[in-house]
Every structure is written in C-alpha cells, then in structure tokens.
Amino acid sequence: MERSVGILGSTGSIGVNALKVIERHNGHFSVKYLSAHSNAEKLVEQALDFQPEVVAIADENSAKTISEGLAQTSIKVLTGREGLLELASRNDVDICLNALVGSAGMEPTVRALEAGVDLALSNKESLVMAGGLIRRIMDETGASLFPVDSEHSAIWQCLLGEEVSNVRRLILTGSGGPFRTKPMNEFYDITVDEALNHPKWEMGKKITIDSATLMNKGLEVIEAHWLFGLNKEQIDIVIHPQSIIHSMVEFIDGSVKGQMGQPDMKIPIQFALTYPDRLEAEWEDFDPVNISGLTFEKPDREKFPSISLAYEALSRGGTATAALNVANDNSVRLFLDGKIGFTQIAEINEAALSEHKWIADPDLKDLLELEQWGKSFVELEMKESLTV
Ligand code: NDP
Numbered sequence: 001m002e003r004s005v006g007i008l009g010s011t012g013s014i015g016v017n018a019l020k021v022i023e024r025h026n027g028h029f030s031v032k033y034l035s036a037h038s039n040a041e042k043l044v045e046q047a048l049d050f051q052p053e054v055v056a057i058a059d060e061n062s063a064k065t066i067s068e069g070l071a072q073t074s075i076k077v078l079t080g081r082e083g084l085l086e087l088a089s090r091n092d093v094d095i096c097l098n099a100l101v102g103s104a105g106m107e108p109t110v111r112a113l114e115a116g117v118d119l120a121l122s123n124k125e126s127l128v129m130a131g132g133l134i135r136r137i138m139d140e141t142g143a144s145l146f147p148v149d150s151e152h153s154a155i156w157q158c159l160l161g162e163e164v165s166n167v168r169r170l171i172l173t174g175s176g177g178p179f180r181t182k183p184m185n186e187f188y189d190i191t192v193d194e195a196l197n198h199p200k201w202e203m204g205k206k207i208t209i210d211s212a213t214l215m216n217k218g219l220e221v222i223e224a225h226w227l228f229g230l231n232k233e234q235i236d237i238v239i240h241p242q243s244i245i246h247s248m249v250e251f252i253d254g255s256v257k258g259q260m261g262q263p264d265m266k267i268p269i270q271f272a273l274t275y276p277d278r279l280e281a282e283w284e285d286f287d288p289v290n291i292s293g294l295t296f297e298k299p300d301r302e303k304f305p306s307i308s309l310a311y312e313a314l315s316r317g318g319t320a321t322a323a324l325n326v327a328n329d330n331s332v333r334l335f336l337d338g339k340i341g342f343t344q345i346a347e348i349n350e351a352a353l354s355e356h357k358w359i360a361d362p363d364l365k366d367l368l369e370l371e372q373w374g375k376s377f378v379e380l381e382m383k384e385s386l387t388v
C-alpha cells in the first residue's frame with residue numbers, strides 16, 4: 001500500500017537522501033509536503049519532481065522564487081515559521097520525516113506528534129530539548145517515533161523482538177571525527193575547513209561540527225535515553241573509526257547484538273519510512289572481506305569535553321539538556337561564521353549549562369523561551385571573550 005510522507009527540511013542532507021529513497025521505491029510512497037528554510041531553487045526543483053500538495057519556505061524573502069517557480073502547478077505555497085508549523089500539524093500523512101536542523105525542529109516534532117502522526121525523527125535536537133514533553137504527547141496520542149539517526153536505528157533494530165528490561169547497556173559507536181588523533185595542544189587553532197572535513201559521513205554543516213567536537217555523540221546519548229527509556233549509566237560510547245558497526249546492545253545474559261552496514265544514511269532513512277517492512281534496495285555493497293579491520297577505543301573526554309557535558313546535563317534533568325542544546329546551536333553557528341574558536345564551543349556550552357534558569361518540568365513555552373535565551377547568552381559570551 002502506498003504510504004504518504006511529509007518531509008520537513010527536504011533540501012538538507014537527510015531530506016535529499018530521503019527523496020532518493022522515495023524515488024527508488026516508486027509506487028510505495030507519495031509525497032504530501034516538502035519544506036526548506038531558504039533554498040528556494042532546490043525546493044522548486046523537488047516540488048516539480050515529486051508533486052507534493054503543498055510546500056513551505058520558512059524564509060519569507062525566498063517566497064517569491066517559490067511562487068514563480070510553481071506558478072504553473074497547483075502546488076500550494078506556505079511561508080514563514082507559521083507555514084512550517086502548519087505543515088507539521090497536518091494529520092493527513094502516514095508519516096512525517098523531521099529532517100530540520102537544530103532547536104528549530106523541536107516545535108514541529110511536538111506538532112506532528114500532537115496531531116497523532118508517526119514521526120521518522122532525524123532531528124535529534126527535538127528529543128534533547130523536549131524529551132519529557134515528547135514522551136507525554138506520544139502517550140496521549142499514541143503516535144510513534146522511528147529513529148533515523150544511524151546509531152539509534154541500529155539499537156532499534158537490535159531491540160526488535162526483545163524486552164527493554166533485558167538490556168544491560170547500549171553501546172553507541174562513533175567514528176571519532178576528524179580530530180581523533182590530533183594532539184590536544186593543537187585544538188585551539190582548528191579551522192572551520194578542517195572541522196568540516198569529516199572522515200566518514202557527508203552531512204549538513206551543523207552536525208559535521210558536532211561530530212568534530214563529539215557533541216554529536218553527547219546529544220545521541222540524550223536521544224537514546226528518551227527513545228529507549230534507559231538511564232545514563234546504561235548508555236556507553238565507544239569510538240569505532242571504520243563506522244561499520246552502527247551501535248550495539250548488550251543484554252543481561254552477556255549476549256551482544258550489533259547492527260552493521262556501510263555508512264550510508266539512506267539505509268536508516270529507508271527503514272524508518274518502511275517499518276515494519278523492508279524493501280529491496282541496492283545502496284552500497286557490504287563486503288566484509290574488504291573491511292581491513294574493526295577497531296574500538298575509549299573516547300578521550302579531556303580532548304572532547306562535550307561528552308561529559310552531555311552526561312552531566314542528563315543527570316541534572318529538566319531544562320539542563322535543552323540549555324546545552326540551544327547553547328550548542330548558537331556556539332556552532334558562531335564558529336562556522338568565524339567568530340569564535342573551536343575550543344570555545346564547549347566552553348560557552350558549559351557556561352550556558354551552569355548559568356541557565358533551571359526548570360524541572362518545562363512546557364513548550366518554557367522551552368521556546370529558553371531557545372531565545374540561548375541565542376542572546378551565547379552572543380554575550382562571545383562579546384565578553386573578545387574584550388578580555
Ligand atoms: P542540513 O543543514 O543539511 O539540512 C537542514 C534542513 O532544514 C534544510 O532543508 C534546511 O533548509 C532546513 N532548515 C534549517 N534551518 C531551518 C529553520 N530555522 N527553519 C526551517 N527550516 C530550516 O542538515 P542535515 O540534513 O545534515 O541534518 C538534519 C538533522 O538530522 C539534524 O538534526 C542532524 O543532527 C540529523 N542527522 C543528520 C545526519 C546526516 O547524515 N546529515 C545523520 C544523523 C542525524 P535550507 O536547505 O533552505 O537551508
């Protein structure tokens with residue numbers, strides 16, 4: 001049966017890969033809606049190819065290009081943040097893929113789940129910001145979350161047919177990023193180009209920087225906590241530079257399951273869109289004979305303080321993980337803009353974690369306010385660092 005899909009953030013790295021999956025399985029999916037922030041040309045191209053009912057462009061300045069590009073079609077165009085939220089709130093899709101980046105993806109997640117729509121979640125920041133709220137909404141509406149993040153897809157697949165109560169621990173794997181072997185005394189001078197040069201995965205800029213600081217792994221620990229209901233003592237990180245084993249689950253009897261494959265996001269995206277079925281696809285060949293070896297090492301928490309920050313935020317609970325997330329969104333943006341150095345990302349994030357006004361059980365309004373606070377706090381920290 002044809003499944004109708006809506007994609008939020010269709011012009012990004014995950015969005016484009018999702019459309020490749022949909023194109024490969026012609027007849028299995030119909031595209032209901034697509035959205036972009038400002039890349040109007042790409043959104044027009046995608047809309048002409050996939051013929052959704054409606055598209056949304058968040059940046060109002062790009063709206064004219066969309067309207068002109070789609071003038072000959074019956075595709076409806078929505079604009080601004082409201083347009084994006086309207087798409088996310090629609091209850092007439094079988095599944096919504098949230099491929100937005102950063103905290104901006106949180107409210108759309110909340111809206112889709114409130115509408116009772118199952119969500120393929122790539123935007124991990126949603127769970128880092130609002131895990132407790134999201135779980136409550138899912139309990140109320142019965143909507144499900146299907147992870148797209150490769151580690152969480154791996155764990156999900158290892159857990160199929162298993163009881164979570166039989167899990168001893170999750171072992172999240174990570175490539176270690178471009179600076180795994182770089183000496184710590186050279187971290188201060190890391191350039192944007194060096195940080196954007198990820199050894200294994202081709203991704204959007206924000207997550208590529210998160211992978212260089214290892215904040216991405218920290219965010220994934222928090223994501224795993226909310227997805228699988230395990231506490232932080234049961235979630236470990238191991239560095240696995242080849243990125244072949246996407247994560248592992250150790251059970252109480254000592255048995256360990258892992259999920260493997262080529263590092264290709266189309267595989268976890270496809271599984272999230274087709275679950276509980278699997279569809280035939282020939283993405284990249286998996287040939288174990290050509291893998292020279294699989295190695296594992298402990299993450300270096302001194303070189304990569306983001307890991308400890310994430311565990312600390314998780315143990316504080318409440319708004320702590322959201323504060324870390326909004327600070328990180330903004331410190332990464334400033335790093336990409338050349339305004340702060342690489343090591344300042346974690347320093348600013350740490351300051352935000354300790355200085356934010358903690359709330360035990362935040363609602364959506366509290367979290368949206370925190371998002372604004374994060375922006376101004378990080379800007380202020382940057383200015384202060386320039387004056388010392
Ligand atoms: P990209 O930056 O490549 O894409 C982000 C998408 O969201 C684009 O369509 C962009 O539009 C849109 N967007 C960005 N900001 C806004 C905003 N404020 N309002 C509305 N739309 C917005 O990101 P990725 O695809 O790399 O990542 C998406 C999510 O998936 C992230 O949470 C990331 O952590 C997660 N993820 C990504 C992986 C990957 O391989 N890329 C792997 C695992 C997880 P526009 O193109 O117009 O700017």
Ligand code: MG
Nearest residue numbers: 149150151220
């Ligand atoms: Mg991941």
